[in-house]
């Protein structure tokens with residue numbers, strides 16, 4: 001969702017801000033803007049794609065002047081529709097303060113009333129305009145910038161990362177954050193500020209992470225960081241783990257394509273991460289790898305004490321939770337309940353002693369998941385997060401963390417992070433089964449071995465990139481597509497349907513094969529496309545019967561199946577085969593043709609698969 005950037009120092013401020021915003025496009029937005037320090041501030045805003053803003057900036061004579069400080073923003077509309085008046089930066093009523101904001105001010109209504117009583121009027125529908133005026137209010141009262149920011153910090157409820165400029169101070173960029181990401185980059189005679197390091201990685205990889213409730217002042221040569229008590233904090237810079245290569249598309253047309261192709265590597269990295277923990281004896285060796293409890297920052301005893309598992313997550317991460325459920329219940333015989341994080345708090349949750357709450361999240365920022373996690377903690381549960389972004393809010397909030405090793409995922413539709421979440425779920429289940437004495441040493445060894453064969457098999461599935469094209473061509477004009485599966489296949493079909501609908505805008509639904517006849521089958525008519533997933537030997541017969549039921553009502557059927565699952569090929573318009581693996585891990589292979597199908601259909605329909613309409617990469621609002 002919203003992305004912020006800031007720059008102060010020697011450099012082409014305008015170009016640096018626009019380049020930073022381009023790097024943050026993946027977060028999702030529907031308007032954008034910049035403010036450059038001048039007297040008065042120079043501001044340009046535009047609705048729609050960043051290209052619109054760039055055009056306006058090029059056309060503005062004022063923007064061509066040299067500037068040494070500025071802020072920028074991509075906005076994903078929450079309070080008020082996408083319009084120029086609601087786009088950031090927002091200017092205070094007396095034009096003394098301008099800021100950009102990522103987050104939500106929860107008590108904005110009462111603060112607005114307070115400010116109105118003080119004579120403030122508002123031009124936008126946003127919560128952010130309330131924040132900028134509150135800052136100005138305290139600033140005019142105290143005549144002290146830092147003091148004003150500390151006063152505002154005490155008043156604001158909700159989440160925010162702000163980059164702020166004051167008319168009074170031509171040389172200092174101010175920032176503050178709570179529960180929204182913010183990172184500082186140190187350049188030569190310059191400082192950068194952004195929601196995400198990728199925004200300035202082309203200029204520097206020397207970074208200062210910013211902690212919750214810290215306030216910063218940045219000038220050409222100096223950085224000052226203050227904690228919530230107003231004390232100055234000394235912090236050394238570090239080098240960002242992210243490399244430039246990771247944030248560029250390289251030879252690929254889209255990030256989604258690049259990220260699908262990265263899956264063999266990142267799944268392997270996740271498996272290896274689970275074996276080799278820093279400061280620990282490396283567990284196992286190349287021939288005989290062993291997963292370690294410590295990878296989850298847990299002990300064997302922690303695992304033994306788990307009596308039930310509750311997974312809370314959203315979207316694809318929620319689908320990964322369903323796979324974890326199947327595998328964990330099968331291997332460890334520990335009951336697992338999977339819940340939508342957005343529903344968890346409102347379902348009067350009952351958590352038992354010994355129940356581990358697992359939140360799964362790529363970004364580690366998803367507001368629904370974070371809120372559910374906080375609720376679980378309030379109810380006394382032990383919490384584990386399976387997260388991709390290091391140090392993210394969800395990781396910090398959890399008792400235990402497992403970091404998937406997907407690296408930065410830029411395409412809005414998740415692919416590689418989802419695959420790593422599946423791998424994390426397998427490893428967790430295996431360790432739980434081992435700790436509970438539910439599987440023998442021999443079984444543990446053979447399942448581990450099988451897991452280490454997965455990256456190679458995922459590699460084989462990359463050939464679906466082209467193989468899927470004929471099927472994609474047949475499906476691209478469909479209005480509705482049905483996905484069917486039983487057990488684990490159903491869990492994967494949910495992900496296949498979501499992937500296709502989110503980037504091709506075709507209505508897709510996944511149904512448990514057995515459930516179809518209880519209502520949905522009435523939707524099947526001549527030519528309705530139905531994609532059947534078939535990877536579970538013992539369920540295949542039943543699933544095939546369900547496919548026959550729709551076929552005999554005119555459906556056009558497609559099969560994606562594991563090698564060795566027998567079907568009557570002539571019953572299917574297309575029949576795609578993934579290599580054989582242990583049935584519990586089959587989802588990691590079935591998902592590849594489904595990802596490629598979505599990607600290709602999106603391309604065939606002329607859409608940009610990396611930036612589907614209305615969607616944001618990190619969903620930081622509830």
Ligand code: F6R
Pocket residue numbers: 314315316317318360361362363364365366369412413414498499502617618619
């Ligand atoms: C779909 C997708 C979303 C996310 C969901 C949760 O392709 O990416 O459904 O899975 O928004 O996001 P995270 O994993 O960041 O919590």
